[in-house]
Each structure stands twice: as structure tokens, then as C-alpha cells.
Amino acid sequence: MSVEHKIPEREKQQGEWTPKIVGFCCNWCSYAGADLAGTSRFQYPSNLRIIRVPCSGRVNPHMVIRAFQKGADGVLVAGCHPGDCHYATGNYYARRRMLVFKRLLEYVGIEPERFQARWISGSEGQKFAENAIKLSEEIKALGPNRKLRDVR
Amino acid sequence: MMNKMTDKAKEVARELLEKQEVDLVIGWERGTFEDKTAPLFMKKPEDVERLVINEYIVNSLATYMLHYKTHGGKIAIFVKGCDSRGIVRLIQDKQFTREKVYLIGVPCSGMKEVNENDEMVDSPKCDGCTHPNPVIYDVIIGEEVQPKNPENRFKVLEDDLNKVVEERWSSWASEYNKCIRCYACQRICPACNCRECIFVDQSQEWIERRVDETENGTYSLIRAYHIAGRCVECGECERSCPVGLPIMKLNKRIAKDIEDLFGPYEAGVDIEQNSPLGDFKYDDPEEFM
Amino acid sequence: MKSINKQKLADVLTQWSKGYAVMAPVDEGSAASFKKWEEGKEVQLDKNSTIPAKNIFFPQTEELYDYKAGKDSLELAEAIPIKDEMIVFGIRPCDLMSLEILDDLFLTRGYIDTYYKAKRDNAVIVSYLCGEPCRTCFCESMGIDYQKAEGADITMCFDGENFGFIAQTEKGENLLKEIDLLTEERDVKLSEKQELKLKADTEGLAEKLALMFEHPYWDSAYEKCIGCGACTYLCPTCHCFDINSHNRACGTGFKTRCWDSCMFPDYTLMAGGHNPRPTRKERFRNRFLHKLQQFPERYGKTACVGCGRCISKCPVNVDIVAIISQLKEVDINDQQGMDRVG
Numbered sequence: 006m007s008v009e010h011k012i013p014e015r016e017k018q019q020g021e022w023t024p025k026i027v028g029f030c031c032n033w034c035s036y037a038g039a040d041l042a043g044t045s046r047f048q049y050p051s052n053l054r055i056i057r058v059p060c061s062g063r064v065n066p067h068m069v070i071r072a073f074q075k076g077a078d079g080v081l082v083a084g085c086h087p088g089d090c091h092y093a094t095g096n097y098y099a100r101r102r103m104l105v106f107k108r109l110l111e112y113v114g115i116e117p118e119r120f121q122a123r124w125i126s127g128s129e130g131q132k133f134a135e136n137a138i139k140l141s142e143e144i145k146a147l148g149p150n151r152k153l154r155d156v157r
Numbered sequence: 158m159m160n161k162m163t164d165k166a167k168e169v170a171r172e173l174l175e176k177q178e179v180d181l182v183i184g185w186e187r188g189t190f191e192d193k194t195a196p197l198f199m200k201k202p203e204d205v206e207r208l209v210i211n212e213y214i215v216n217s218l219a220t221y222m223l224h225y226k227t228h229g230g231k232i233a234i235f236v237k238g239c240d241s242r243g244i245v246r247l248i249q250d251k252q253f254t255r256e257k258v259y260l261i262g263v264p265c266s267g268m269k270e271v272n273e274n275d276e277m278v279d280s281p282k283c284d285g286c287t288h289p290n291p292v293i294y295d296v297i298i299g300e301e302v303q304p305k306n307p308e309n310r311f312k313v314l315e316d317d318l319n320k321v322v323e324e325r326w327s328s329w330a331s332e333y334n335k336c337i338r339c340y341a342c343q344r345i346c347p348a349c350n351c352r353e354c355i356f357v358d359q360s361q362e363w364i365e366r367r368v369d370e371t372e373n374g375t376y377s378l379i380r381a382y383h384i385a386g387r388c389v390e391c392g393e394c395e396r397s398c399p400v401g402l403p404i405m406k407l408n409k410r411i412a413k414d415i416e417d418l419f420g421p422y423e424a425g426v427d428i429e430q431n432s433p434l435g436d437f438k439y440d441d442p443e444e445f446m
Numbered sequence: 447m448k449s450i451n452k453q454k455l456a457d458v459l460t461q462w463s464k465g466y467a468v469m470a471p472v473d474e475g476s477a478a479s480f481k482k483w484e485e486g487k488e489v490q491l492d493k494n495s496t497i498p499a500k501n502i503f504f505p506q507t508e509e510l511y512d513y514k515a516g517k518d519s520l521e522l523a524e525a526i527p528i529k530d531e532m533i534v535f536g537i538r539p540c541d542l543m544s545l546e547i548l549d550d551l552f553l554t555r556g557y558i559d560t561y562y563k564a565k566r567d568n569a570v571i572v573s574y575l576c577g578e579p580c581r582t583c584f585c586e587s588m589g590i591d592y593q594k595a596e597g598a599d600i601t602m603c604f605d606g607e608n609f610g611f612i613a614q615t616e617k618g619e620n621l622l623k624e625i626d627l628l629t630e631e632r633d634v635k636l637s638e639k640q641e642l643k644l645k646a647d648t649e650g651l652a653e654k655l656a657l658m659f660e661h662p663y664w665d666s667a668y669e670k671c672i673g674c675g676a677c678t679y680l681c682p683t684c685h686c687f688d689i690n691s692h693n694r695a696c697g698t699g700f701k702t703r704c705w706d707s708c709m710f711p712d713y714t715l716m717a718g719g720h721n722p723r724p725t726r727k728e729r730f731r732n733r734f735l736h737k738l739q740q741f742p743e744r745y746g747k748t749a750c751v752g753c754g755r756c757i758s759k760c761p762v763n764v765d766i767v768a769i770i771s772q773l774k775e776v777d778i779n780d781q782q783g784m785d786r787v788g
Contacts, residue, residue, distance in 0.1 A: 337497065337506065341761055400497075
């Protein structure tokens with residue numbers, strides 16, 4: 006049963022649609038990696054909007070759903086490589102959490118490409134940019150997300 | 158067998174109250190009809206006469222312990238297999254100590270209830286039960302029984318196996334359009350024991366009171382996720398739902414994923430075992446990283 | 447009377463749908479709720495709907511108005527409560543009586559709820575007279591004859607094969623004229639009335655309850671209630687609501703109202719943090735005093751139509767019929783703290 010979403014006027018006026026992707030990046034590794042991508046001038050699309058969190062273990066799955074509610078077409082959670090977490094064990098919990106949550110989202114019918122998780126370290130600026138480009142292309146191919154989006 | 162258990166239950170409850178070992182015994186009594194029971198709170202030995210043990214005691218009494226957290230004395234509570242797992246879950250979540258509760262175990266051969274078409278059927282929640290006998294107890298009032306069909310534990314997931322993404326969404330969203338957000342599922346669940354539930358506390362605005370596809374979907378997904386790894390699969394949520402939502406599908410899906418990813422696990426069985434999402438191993442699977 | 451065979455029901459609804467929004471109890475699998483009927487949807491008439499008919503006139507979530515705030519300006523745009531004239535099809539005498547109770551509440555005593563009124567004024571009621579009551583029905587105790595529907599424009603009965611329609615008002619007659627070509631003349635008889643299993647006697651109850659606010663009965667009656675909102679949401683006469691504003695970008699937003707339940711812990715939570723009904727005991731007592739004492743005192747009617755939804759759906763079998771009989775039996779002089787009387 007489809008619901009009539011009242012999409013705000015300004016979105017309709019935008020012209021060609023580009024995806025909005027929210028990235029939860031951990032402060033110590035992936036945010037630093039994003040920073041490095043910037044200073045090294047690796048280009049990546051500006052539709053990845055970054056939210057800095059202290060650790061990927063801080064990311065609550067409810068935040069991911071809220072991102073989809075507020076209009077995100079895709080969500081990325083990026084953290085330190087296992088073993089390198091600044092808080093020692095945060096990303097181990099995040100790994101378990103994101104695996105279970107990703108399967109739950111797929112079960113209810115959210116396309117698997119829309120929610121992704123990556124390990125990106127502070128020195129991997131190029132990897133960050135590559136992942137951002139790839140994610141943007143995958144989500145562009147899927148189209149705008151209306152599932153779990155606020156009706157108004 | 159049921160009559161013998163009722164007599165034994167009354168005997169045990171009466172003795173506990175007469176000797177003042179506990180000041181409250183929670184059990185079941187006959188409800189509106191012969192085939193319905195309601196929770197019974199016995200404080201005096203005479204109250205025990207109303208106690209029944211039969212195939213209609215489908216209510217889990219575990220959740221009431223949350224309302225007696227600050228109660229001074231010891232409380233006795235009747236528990237079937239699934240209820241006892243709920244109690245273990247509450248103890249593991251540190252809601253109260255093991256010493257606060259005296260558990261009277263009731264081996265359960267499966268519950269019956271009257272369905273929407275006024276037919277007497279086996280309770281849907283009992284299909285696939287893996288622990289019909291209480292997993293912890295201080296005294297047990299009957300003989301232990303064998304689980305009837307434990308291989309059906311994840312049967313409810315079978316019809317969704319081959320659905321493609323769009324089918325999954327349309328069937329799931331259309332089901333949850335029926336949700337009226339009464340929060341019965343959250344209130345009756347022993348794993349849902351936050352002092353202030355984020356869905357109730359409106360000041361935080363995690364979720365609005367509006368009822369529509371998105372808000373209902375968010376509520377159900379997040380509640381399922383919050384109890385992930387802690388759900389004892391008692392089925393009380395689905396039984397309480399006034400509009401018959403398939404809530405257990407989400408809970409069973411998560412339980413199966415946890416088993417597939419992190420090894421066999423059943424919540425609320427071993428009081429020493431940590432919940433899988435509160436734990437980790439260095440060599441956990443890493444499928445999509 | 448005008449009659450159709452049950453096979454033709456969809457045709458009748460299709461014909462009516464051409465000029466009206468037909469609101470019927472749509473079968474959604476495990477529950478039925480009054481929604482706009484469309485071709486292909488199943489209508490559930492053999493049992494009462496799960497969600498009561500109040501949902502048509504007082505929807506669970508309803509937009510009130512949009513706002514746009516600028517630096518020195520404020521624009522408001524009221525939502526249009528109703529677009530088409532409605533036919534309320536298949537409403538039972540109990541739910542119909544609940545509309546009369548809601549009318550007292552929303553349309554009298556000085557303030558008229560325009561959203562409710564707009565829908566109520568633009569609806570033609572086709573009431574379904576009950577053939578076989580459920581075991582949880584006790585409408586007769588609340589003064590309802592389940593085979594009569596005085597407030598309806600058309601009454602409808604079903605004998606297993608054929609539906610029969612009788613118009614009771616001019617609106618009803620005009621509506622029947624629209625399906626004239628589909629109907630035949632036939633007498634359709636309802637099954638004989640059966641005795642309802644549940645009976646409640648509310649004689650003198652409101653007066654007795656006025657003295658029972660501090661009675662020890664409430665100290666134990668509430669214990670099994672888990673504090674969900676199922677009874678209030680499924681009750682055809684419950685009417686509490688909350689108003690919320692939803693801010694969106696650039697100073698715009700909209701206000702909605704939605705059902706609220708007195709059984710929720712934050713129902714009476716005040717801005718300073720004080721809550722006069724902090725535990726389930728106060729909330730439980732409030733629910734029954736409101737229905738059985740306060741509403742009768744104010745409006746002269748018990749706020750219960752005996753539909754039995756709360757009894758059949760309460761997860762812990764809190765039973766209003768049992769409570770009424772217990773309240774009638776308690777000794778009113780068995781009171782502690784009588785000097786604190788309210």
C-alpha cells in the first residue's frame with residue numbers, strides 16, 4: 006500500500022535529482038580519512054553529508070532510520086579498522102550491530118545498497134573518496150528513497 | 158493433570174503466604190469466560206482459592222515484576238517455560254535480583270485460545286516452543302514435558318524466504334498500516350524494560366504520535382532492534398496486539414540472523430550468558446566491510 | 447423492502463462510489479477498519495470492525511492547519527476536513543450510539559469542533575443491524591437494541607443470502623433510489639434475538655462512584671493492567687486527543703491532532719514535571735470513573751456502548767462488565783481516609 010508523500014516544493018524544483026547520502030564517520034579514523042581526501046584534492050561527490058561521531062560504536066540504528074525519515078537516500082557508517090578503534094572495542098560492537106541491522110532492513114524491503122558500512126582509516130583518503138563515489142553511483146541508480154521517509 | 162497441578166499450585170501459594178515467606182503471589186484466575194484467564198495477585202491465603210492452572214494460562218506474568226521493582230518484600234510468581242525466560246532476561250538486565258523473586262515452575266504442554274472465528278485453537282505463540290519447562294525455578298508443580306515441535310522455531314519466516322525487495326516492502330508496510338500504536342507490545346514485553354521508553358517520552362521527539370506508514374514502521378523496526386538478542390521469543394507481543402500484526406516475524410528474523418552470524422543462541426535460558434549484541438569476538442563475520 | 451443478493455454488494459458500493467466516498471469496514475487480514483472502499487477490497491460485515499467507526503469522524507491522525515512564519519508575518523492555511531460527501535456503510539447500532547455520545551462532546555456545551563462537524567454533517571449513515579451478537583457484546587445493558595438503529599438514514603439486515611435495506615430518512619430514500627436498478631423487492635428477516643452472555647447493571651452506579659474516589663477497591667483493581675492504550679483506542683466513545691506541531695524548513699510547518707490515551711504515563715505530565723496520575727492505579731481509576739461517573743454526570747449518558755472490544759482485545763482481560771458488577775457489590779462504607787473525601 007503506497008502512501009502519498011508530500012515532497013517539499015523546493016525538491017521538485019531542483020531539476021535533475023542527485024542523491025542525498027548521510028555518512029556517520031568516526032572522529033579518529035574515517036572523519037580524518039575524509040579530511041585527508043579533501044586536503045589531497047581527491048574529488049568525491051558533494052552529496053555525501055558527513056556527521057562526525059566519536060566512534061562508530063556510537064551510531065544508534067535509530068539514527069540511521071531517522072536519516073531515512075528526514076530524506077536521506079542512502080546512509081553510510083564508517084569506522085576504524087577492527088583492532089584500531091580509539092576506544093579499543095567500540096567498532097567491534099558496531100560490527101555486530103550493523104550486521105544485524107543491515108539484515109533487518111533488507112528483510113523489510115529496503116534495498117541493500119542504501120545502507121552500507123565501511124572501515125576507513127585516517128590515512129585512507131583515497132579509499133574514502135572511492136567509496137563515496139561508488140556509493141553515490143549505486144544510489145543514483147536506485148533512485149530517490151521513499152520508504153521510511155516522513156510522509157510530510 | 159491440570160487439576161492436580163491446580164491443587165499443588167494452591168498448596169504452594171497458600172503455604173508461602175501463611176508462612177509470610179513472600180507477601181505477594183502472582184498467578185492466574187478465571188477471566189470473563191472459561192477459556193480466558195487474567196493475572197491474579199494474591200496477598201492473603203484466602204485469595205489462593207481463585208488460582209487456576211489450565212491450558213488457558215497463556216499470559217506471561219514476567220512483565221509484572223517491573224512494576225514491583227521498589228516493593229520491599231519478596232514476591233512469588235508462577236512461570237511457564239517462556240515466562241521463566243522472561244524472568245531470566247529481567248534479572249540479566251539488572252531490573253531486580255534473583256533473591257527478590259520466588260519462582261514456582263509450571264511445565265507447559267501448550268496453550269489454547271479462542272481465535273477470531275470463535276474456534277478453540279492451539280495458541281500460535283506455542284508453535285516452535287523450545288523450552289516448555291521453566292529454565293529456572295525454586296519449586297516445580299508438575300512433571301517436566303518434552304517440547305512438541307522445536308523444529309518450528311523459525312517456521313514463521315518461511316513464506317518470506319523468496320520474496321524480492323519490492324514485495325517485501327509492500328507486504329510489510331501494508332501490514333504495519335494497521336498498527337494503532339497502542340504500545341501493548343511494548344508494555345507486555347519482558348525485554349522492553351527501559352525506565353523511560355523513547356517512544357513514550359514525547360519531549361525527546363524521537364518519534365511523533367502521528368500514525369502513518371513511516372512512524373509505524375519506525376516504531377516497529379526500532380523496537381525489534383532494541384530487543385535484538387534479548388527477545389525470549391515468548392510471543393506475548395503478537396498475542397497482545399489488538400490488530401494482529403505479525404510482530405514475531407521481525408523478532409524471529411533477528412534471532413535467526415544472530416544465530417547464523419554469531420552461533421546458536423537463545424535468550425533467557427542461561428542466566429550467565431551475555432546477549433550477543435552486548436558482546437563481541439575478534440573474529441566476528443565481516444560481510445560487507 | 448429493497449434487497450440485493452450478497453453477490454451484488456460490490457456493485458452497489460461501486461454505484462454509490464460514483465458520487466460519494468464510501469467508508470466501509472475494510473478487511474485487512476487480521477483486523478477491519480473503516481476506510482474508503484475501492485473496488486477489489488473486501489468488506490467485513492460478519493463481525494464488528496476492530497477499529498471503531500469513530501475513526502471516520504475523529505481520525506487517529508488529522509491535519510489541522512499549515513503555518514508559515516516569516517520575520518513579521520504569519521500565514522495560516524486550514525486543512526480541508528472533508529473532500530467528498532461520505533456514506534458510512536456497515537456501522538452497527540453500538541458504534542452509531544457512540545456517534546451520539548461524541549456529538550454531545552464535540553458539538554455541545556459552547557464549543558463546536560469544526561473538523562468533526564464537517565464530517566458528521568456530510569455523511570449518510572447505512573447501519574448494519576446485528577444478526578448474531580458476539581459473546582463479548584453487552585450493548586443491551588447500555589440501552590441499545592442491536593436490531594434497531596434510530597439515528598441511521600438506512601438500516602441494513604442480512605439473512606445469510608440477501609441484504610435488505612430500509613430507508614428511515616429522506617437522505618436514505620434518495621440513496622436507495624441511486625441503486626434502484628440493482629435491487630429487487632424481497633423481505634429479508636433478521637435472525638431471532640439471542641440473549642447476550644454478558645450483562646452489566648449501571649443503575650445508581652454514577653451516584654455511588656461519586657463517593658468512591660478514595661475507596662480501597664482501586665488499590666487492587668488496577669494491578670493486572672499493563673498500561674497500554676489498546677482499550678482507549680478501540681473504544682468507540684473514547685475521545686482524548688493531543689495536538690502536535692511539526693516544524694519543517696524555513697519557518698513552515700503544520701499542526702496535527704492525534705488520539706491520546708489516559709492510560710499512558712505522560713498523559714497528565716505537566717511542564718514542571720509534576721504528574722497528578724503518576725501510577726497505573728490513578729490512571730486506571732480515572733478511566734472507569736470518567737466512563738461510569740463523570741461523563742454521566744455531565745452529559746446524562748454512560749460513556750460505554752457495550753461493544754465489548756475492550757474485553758476481547760485487552761491482553762490481560764481487564765473486563766468492564768466484571769468491574770461494574772464488583773463496583774456495585776463493594777461496601778461503600780469500607781473506606782480508609784474518609785476525612786480526605788473528594
